[in-house]
Amino acid sequence: MMRDPRSTDARERVAALDLGVCIACGKLCELTSSFTLPGLRGLERYVRTRCIDGHVMVGPEFALRASS
Secondary structure (H helix, E strand, O other): OOOOOOOOOHHHHHHOOOEEEOOOOOOEEEEEEEEEEEEOOEEEEEEEEEEOOOOEEEEEHHHHHHOO
16 A cells, blocks of 8 residues: 655655665665665665665565575
């Protein structure tokens, strides 16, 4: 179910975030976008993250998830 991004309920906005750990600094980061590309194991999901210190990482989801 899609949540309204203009919602004024802070709990609803936080629940909609996909959070993780930045591989550069270990601080909180948010998944900002994703896309798929062909890889050795078929289609692989790539994600773009941005942490609270401003580090931006783009890579295969399995590699970014394995480091958190």
